Amino acid sequence: MSKTWKLAIVLARNGGNLWGGRGKEGWRKALLLLLVAIGLFPMMSGYVVFLSALYDGLQAYGQEAVLLGLGLAIASLAIFLLGIFYVLSVFYYSQDIQHLLPLPLKPSQIIGAKFAVTLLYEYITEVFLLAPLLITYGVKSGGGFFYYLHALIIFLVLPVIPLALASIVAMLFMRFTNIGKSKDRFRLAAGLIGILIAVGAQVVLQRGVHQLERADQIERLFLAGNNSLLGIVTQMFPSSRLGAVALTEGGTWAGLGNLGLFLLLSAAFGAVFLYAGERLYLKGVLGVTEIAARRKRATAAEFTRMTARQSAFRAYVAKEWKLLFRTPAFLLNCVLSAFLMPLFLFIPLAANSKGVSGMAELGVMLQADQAAGIGVAILFAGSLFIASTSSISSTAISREGQGFFVNKFLPVRPSVIILAKTVPGISLSLMSLLILLAMLAFTVKPPVTFLLFSLAASVPGVLFVNLIGICIDLNMPKLNWDAEQKAVKQNMNTLYSLIPALVSAGLSVLAAVWSGAGGGVVAGVIFALFLLADAMLLQMLLKKGPVWLDKIGG
Numbered sequence: 001m002s003k004t005w006k007l008a009i010v011l012a013r014n015g016g017n018l019w020g021g022r023g024k025e026g027w028r029k030a031l032l033l034l035l036v037a038i039g040l041f042p043m044m045s046g047y048v049v050f051l052s053a054l055y056d057g058l059q060a061y062g063q064e065a066v067l068l069g070l071g072l073a074i075a076s077l078a079i080f081l082l083g084i085f086y087v088l089s090v091f092y093y094s095q096d097i098q099h100l101l102p103l104p105l106k107p108s109q110i111i112g113a114k115f116a117v118t119l120l121y122e123y124i125t126e127v128f129l130l131a132p133l134l135i136t137y138g139v140k141s142g143g144g145f146f147y148y149l150h151a152l153i154i155f156l157v158l159p160v161i162p163l164a165l166a167s168i169v170a171m172l173f174m175r176f177t178n179i180g181k182s183k184d185r186f187r188l189a190a191g192l193i194g195i196l197i198a199v200g201a202q203v204v205l206q207r208g209v210h211q212l213e214r215a216d217q218i219e220r221l222f223l224a225g226n227n228s229l230l231g232i233v234t235q236m237f238p239s240s241r242l243g244a245v246a247l248t249e250g251g252t253w254a255g256l257g258n259l260g261l262f263l264l265l266s267a268a269f270g271a272v273f274l275y276a277g278e279r280l281y282l283k284g285v286l287g288v289t290e291i292a293a294r295r296k297r298a299t300a301a302e303f304t305r306m307t308a309r310q311s312a313f314r315a316y317v318a319k320e321w322k323l324l325f326r327t328p329a330f331l332l333n334c335v336l337s338a339f340l341m342p343l344f345l346f347i348p349l350a351a352n353s354k355g356v357s358g359m360a361e362l363g364v365m366l367q368a369d370q371a372a373g374i375g376v377a378i379l380f381a382g383s384l385f386i387a388s389t390s391s392i393s394s395t396a397i398s399r400e401g402q403g404f405f406v407n408k409f410l411p412v413r414p415s416v417i418i419l420a421k422t423v424p425g426i427s428l429s430l431m432s433l434l435i436l437l438a439m440l441a442f443t444v445k446p447p448v449t450f451l452l453f454s455l456a457a458s459v460p461g462v463l464f465v466n467l468i469g470i471c472i473d474l475n476m477p478k479l480n481w482d483a484e485q486k487a488v489k490q491n492m493n494t495l496y497s498l499i500p501a502l503v504s505a506g507l508s509v510l511a512a513v514w515s516g517a518g519g520g521v522v523a524g525v526i527f528a529l530f531l532l533a534d535a536m537l538l539q540m541l542l543k544k545g546p547v548w549l550d551k552i553g554g
Contacts, residue, residue, distance in 0.1 A: 083166030
């Protein structure tokens with residue numbers, strides 16, 4: 001066991017720039033994390049207010065424990081879905097595999113250490129998703145010492161079961177599929193399967209809720225009181241029921257018993273995971289570092305086309321697109337996310353019992369000038385959020401890894417490289433915006449002028465987010481990574497670029513609500529302000545960008 005923990009510490013230290021740091025570097029990370037916390041404060045405050053109101057509503061029917069059960073179940077599902085990506089990346093496709101396999105370590109010790117490292121990243125998910133719920137519930141219910149003690153234990157242990165399940169699924173895939181020479185295709189297929197599972201689960205959950213509405217089950221269960229809904233909301237992950245009861249009954253024998261069962265169940269899943277890993281891991285990981293290559297004889301026409309002279313800007317843009325589309329981790333996390341974010345917003349509407357027709361009333365409301373102004377600001381905020389979370393521009397330098405230094409030998413001006421790197425991010429962000437507006441036109445059917453105002457306001461906002469993102473990545477690129485996933489999913493630059501996006505979005509919505517201005521006025525003000533900000537950022541990027549680029553690795 002000592003070898004497992006020692007290896008886990010080494011892997012965590014070498015895992016990237018998210019943990020650790022000494023001297024000035026440590027202080028800089030702490031300051032940046034503080035800024036991230038300040039930027040996320042408005043959103044988290046809204047989340048806490050929502051949880052508080054939900055607690056009050058459920059408490060009136062004696063169903064407040066449902067909030068805990070639902071929160072634990074949703075957190076478990078999120079960890080399971082994210083875990084599939086993390087496990088594939090950390091267990092099989094990190095570059096340390098070829099160094100670890102020859103060492104005198106058992107497979108269970110290697111995957112045990114990698115499991116612990118993956119667990120650290122799942123705690124970040126819990127901090128945003130589960131921690132506000134546990135604290136809010138504790139404050140509202142007047143939870144004592146035992147509640148918070150149980151909450152801390154459950155917070156630390158909860159990811160074990162869903163992560164063990166995700167690991168076993170991934171190991172079975174890798175063991176019984178001959179993907180050694182087609183790892184990129186497999187990673188892409190696995191990622192798409194994970195996304196389909198996520199979309200399917202969301203649709204099923206939405207349908208389930210509306211079926212309950214039709215059958216009047218919620219009303220009957222509410223009236224029954226005594227947390228009778230808890231069994232339904234925790235069906236997806238039964239361990240979440242044990243955790244919820246352990247929290248609500250803290251300080252009693254019932255609470256202690258449920259906590260003990262929760263820990264025993266988690267330990268059992270952990271043991272099954274290690275047992276499966278001892279028998280599946282080695283046979284699945286062998287040959288995974290090999291890459292298949294095909295030889296193809298080019299015709300004269302193809303050779304002429306491939307070697308045709310073109311501008312440096314156009315050639316570099318084409319190179320950026322190829323890097324995004326040919327690397328599964330980049331394709332899944334950057335390109336597909338740009339298309340999926342509007343889709344995830346659409347699913348709750350499509351899964352509604354009334355279908356998209358139920359949104360027609362909102363379209364009627366947007367005909368009023370003041371409502372249109374608020375709507376334009378909300379759409380502007382949504383476009384900023386989608387553009388910043390796609391992480392295309394904020395990882396443009398980081399995605400190249402150690403290969404970035406080839407740029408310093410290319411006969412291309414640094415300003416051309418920088419501008420070329422902004423093209424994919426801006427293009428895909430605009431594509432997301434158009435998809436969002438198209439779905440809105442289909443579901444809500446707002447006035448055409450509202451859609452035009454929203455488009456005019458959002459375009460400079462999209463440019464703003466992408467220019468900010470490339471500025472951040474130029475100053476803090478993450479080039480030392482051993483798996484492509486770490487360049488995009490474990491890159492703090494995405495989080496840093498989210499701060500100005502959230503602040504701008506929040507201020508715009510507040511200003512629209514406070515002023516009561518119409519859609520045209522709101523769109524005009526936002527367009528003018530952010531066009532000016534874009535011009536200033538572009539000028540700074542062209543002047544300072546080559547200097548920042550030259551300092552990388554210097």
